[in-house]
Amino acid sequence: MFLAHINALQASIFSSLAIVSLLLTFVMLGSHWLKNYVYAFAAQSWLIAALSASVGYFTGYRELYAIAALTALFRGLVLPMLLMRIVSRLNVKREIHAVLQPASSLVIGAFAVMFAFVIANHMNLQPPPAAHVVVLALTIMLSMKFLGFLMLAVRDEAISQILGLLVLENGIFLGSQILVPGMPLLIEIVILFDLLIVVACFGMLVRFLVIHAGTTSSRALNRLVG
Amino acid sequence: MELHLLTILLWAPLTAIILSLAVHRARIAEYATVLAAIIDLLVSIPLLRGTLRGSLVLLHGYCLIDTLGAWVVVCISVVYTLASIYAVGYMRLLDEQERLPLFYALFSGFAFTMLAACVMNNVGVFWITIELTTLISTFLVGFEQEAESTEAAWKYIVVVSGGISLALLGTVLFYWGGSFVLGPSYAMTWAALRSSAPKVYPPLLLVSFLLVLVGYGTKAGLAPMHTWLPDAHSESPAPVSAMLSGALLNASMLGIARFLGVVSGTSITRFAHSAVVGFGIFSFVLAALFIVRQNGIKRLMAYSSVEHIGVQALGLGFAGPLGIAGALYHMLNHSLNKSLMFFGAGNAMRAYQTKEISKIRRVLNTFPVSGTLWLLGALGIAGAPPFALFVSEFTILRAGIAGRFRWVAIVFVVVLIIVFIGFLAHFRAMYFDEELQSTERPLTLSGSGWRTVPMWLAFLPLLVLGLWWPHGLWQIFNKVFLDMGGAQ
Numbered sequence: 263m264f265l266a267h268i269n270a271l272q273a274s275i276f277s278s279l280a281i282v283s284l285l286l287t288f289v290m291l292g293s294h295w296l297k298n299y300v301y302a303f304a305a306q307s308w309l310i311a312a313l314s315a316s317v318g319y320f321t322g323y324r325e326l327y328a329i330a331a332l333t334a335l336f337r338g339l340v341l342p343m344l345l346m347r348i349v350s351r352l353n354v355k356r357e358i359h360a361v362l363q364p365a366s367s368l369v370i371g372a373f374a375v376m377f378a379f380v381i382a383n384h385m386n387l388q389p390p391p392a393a394h395v396v397v398l399a400l401t402i403m404l405s406m407k408f409l410g411f412l413m414l415a416v417r418d419e420a421i422s423q424i425l426g427l428l429v430l431e432n433g434i435f436l437g438s439q440i441l442v443p444g445m446p447l448l449i450e451i452v453i454l455f456d457l458l459i460v461v462a463c464f465g466m467l468v469r470f471l472v473i474h475a476g477t478t479s480s481r482a483l484n485r486l487v488g
Numbered sequence: 489m490e491l492h493l494l495t496i497l498l499w500a501p502l503t504a505i506i507l508s509l510a511v512h513r514a515r516i517a518e519y520a521t522v523l524a525a526i527i528d529l530l531v532s533i534p535l536l537r538g539t540l541r542g543s544l545v546l547l548h549g550y551c552l553i554d555t556l557g558a559w560v561v562v563c564i565s566v567v568y569t570l571a572s573i574y575a576v577g578y579m580r581l582l583d584e585q586e587r588l589p590l591f592y593a594l595f596s597g598f599a600f601t602m603l604a605a606c607v608m609n610n611v612g613v614f615w616i617t618i619e620l621t622t623l624i625s626t627f628l629v630g631f632e633q634e635a636e637s638t639e640a641a642w643k644y645i646v647v648v649s650g651g652i653s654l655a656l657l658g659t660v661l662f663y664w665g666g667s668f669v670l671g672p673s674y675a676m677t678w679a680a681l682r683s684s685a686p687k688v689y690p691p692l693l694l695v696s697f698l699l700v701l702v703g704y705g706t707k708a709g710l711a712p713m714h715t716w717l718p719d720a721h722s723e724s725p726a727p728v729s730a731m732l733s734g735a736l737l738n739a740s741m742l743g744i745a746r747f748l749g750v751v752s753g754t755s756i757t758r759f760a761h762s763a764v765v766g767f768g769i770f771s772f773v774l775a776a777l778f779i780v781r782q783n784g785i786k787r788l789m790a791y792s793s794v795e796h797i798g799v800q801a802l803g804l805g806f807a808g809p810l811g812i813a814g815a816l817y818h819m820l821n822h823s824l825n826k827s828l829m830f831f832g833a834g835n836a837m838r839a840y841q842t843k844e845i846s847k848i849r850r851v852l853n854t855f856p857v858s859g860t861l862w863l864l865g866a867l868g869i870a871g872a873p874p875f876a877l878f879v880s881e882f883t884i885l886r887a888g889i890a891g892r893f894r895w896v897a898i899v900f901v902v903v904l905i906i907v908f909i910g911f912l913a914h915f916r917a918m919y920f921d922e923e924l925q926s927t928e929r930p931l932t933l934s935g936s937g938w939r940t941v942p943m944w945l946a947f948l949p950l951l952v953l954g955l956w957w958p959h960g961l962w963q964i965f966n967k968v969f970l971d972m973g974g975a976q
Contacts, residue, residue, distance in 0.1 A: 323673075384691050385661075385691050403657060403660075404657075407653075410650070423646055426650075430653040431653055431656075434653065434656055437657075441660070441664045442667055445663055445673070
């Protein structure tokens with residue numbers, strides 16, 4: 263368990279990368295513009311790639327370099343490009359009917375992070391200095407879950423919902439690099455692959471929605487109730 | 489021997505997919521799918537019998553053939569067989585000849601991912617196969633390409649992917665907990681998680697378990713995470729609804745059952761069982777309320793699925809030999825009965841050209857034979873003897889009364905009566921109410937043989953299993969009980 267003898271330099275590199283990723287989630291939460299979501303997501307993916315590479319460097323798990331390259335390529339380039347294509351094709355530039363204003367969703371997001379911190383604090387049994395990194399990783403894992411679900415709940419546009427799901431996955435990805443760098447590689451590759459398919463599916467579904475329902479806002483999805 | 493059976497089990501649907509896509513002829517795709525399904529059913533039974541001698545780990549530790557997994561394989565194969573026969577008759581009515589090979593390829597792909605999930609030994613790969621079932625079945629749900637089915641497919645993929653990502657987080661946390669015991673890098677098998685679980689810090693174990701419970705519970709349709717289910721089940725073509733309800737929910741329950749096995753014998757066992765019972769009874773009560781005032785015929789069936797998945801969760805949560813036996817028996821019976829119900833609903837929907845119960849009247853005049861089977865199936869699914877669901881529900885009830893969940897068992901009985909009345913009231917209206925004056929005559933449908941045979945095939949075992957609980961099944965259920973941690 264390499265976290266048990268982590269040094270100050272490693273701890274600060276991991277923490278800063280993780281915290282900036284969390285801040286980028288707040289950028290997504292606080293913006294109305296679909297383009298900003300995609301840019302923030304791409305930047306977040308690059309940070310996660312950097313994190314994988316640095317964890318790989320410090321722990322000696324060589325496969326983490328491959329994961330870093332794949333993350334940067336797929337989540338940092340291919341997915342954002344696909345999403346940008348959908349955004350430009352759909353001709354929707356911003357969320358029109360957000361359930362919550364950005365300011366209030368930021369406040370709720372902040373509370374979610376605090377709640378995540380409380381849970382994370384209870385789950386940790388490590389002594390410091392490892393405790394700082396462990397609690398931070400757990401907090402970010404859980405809070406990106408909460409923020410992702412918040413985005414799914416308060417945003418209507420199909421693109422925002424896709425990004426909400428991607429944020430859900432990014433949180434797990436980020437935390438697992440720090441907590442369990444030795445987890446078998448297989449999983450990560452398939453998750454990347456999986457996500458690619460998900461977005462392809464979404465691209466198709468978005469098209470269906472435009473054709474059949476005339477809009478990409480999930481607000482129009484109200485036929486099936488009860 | 490088992491390796492050969494496993495190879496056949498997984499290659500049969502794969503071959504059907506390849507044939508459907510390569511030859512691209514509707515007739516060949518139909519027959520290939522039916523044949524693959526029958527082969528799977530025939531193979532699954534010796535596979536299950538073999539597991540009584542002990543679990544097997546095959547293919548470099550990636551595949552695990554144990555009694556619990558093999559039992560779910562049998563349930564899935566039964567539904568796959570029934571639904572593929574019904575699909576031949578039903579899908580021809582849709583007038584989509586061009587896209588039929590694609591439909592059957594997806595259909596077999598869906599079956600393949602579910603069957604594969606049951607034999608996965610690696611917890612991460614299990615998660616991936618469950619996620620793959622979502623990806624494939626989304627296209628089946630949206631197959632009719634109408635506004636409603638697209639809406640249902642969208643909700644399905646968003647809600648279920650979001651939910652299942654919680655299960656991934658839970659899995660990662662389980663692995664992290666295990667890494668304190670087994671070292672930083674180890675094979676993530678069910679056995680490894682289980683051996684490390686008693687030594688993991690309890691709050692961590694608790695959060696991990698709750699995450700996987702909510703994650704796989706979303707996929708299994710436990711309330712309050714069931715919101716995708718009525719839409720997806722009601723908007724997909726009838727054979728797909730049967731697969732979603734009869735097979736997919738079981739594959740997801742398998743995840744919950746396996747994780748219950750992982751945490752058995754730890755300090756959180758009691759809490760874990762209570763959590764499963766809590767979700768179970770909540771699903772059951774909520775579904776009952778929606779059943780009573782429902783006007784969509786397939787939505788009625790969908791809420792009945794939420795109800796029955798709740799019953800299975802109750803059985804797993806009550807635990808003990810009776811609870812486990814009841815839950816597993818209920819799984820098979822529900823698969824048979826719900827397939828029968830969706831087949832009948834598909835017939836009625838096509839003939840009356842509506843999904844609304846209030847516009848379906850005098851079913852027996854339109855369908856003398858299959859209508860009778862449908863009505864008897866409705867009695868069965870409402871829990872009336874002598875059908876099999878009565879026996880399994882009664883067993884679960886006994887498990888509940890005997891254990892510490894007596895109050896839950898009492899609520900269970902009361903709500904069961906509400907469901908019985910509510911469900912059958914809809915059927916009384918459809919069968920015996922006066923004919924509506926304004927509506928046009930129901931259509932006469934072709935291919936009734938293909939659609940009636942699977943209804944018989946579902947109905948007869950349902951009656952037999954209701955009258956006679958084979959002794960061999962007790963052995964199977966008892967083996968699963970012991971595998972899941974026994975009386976701890």
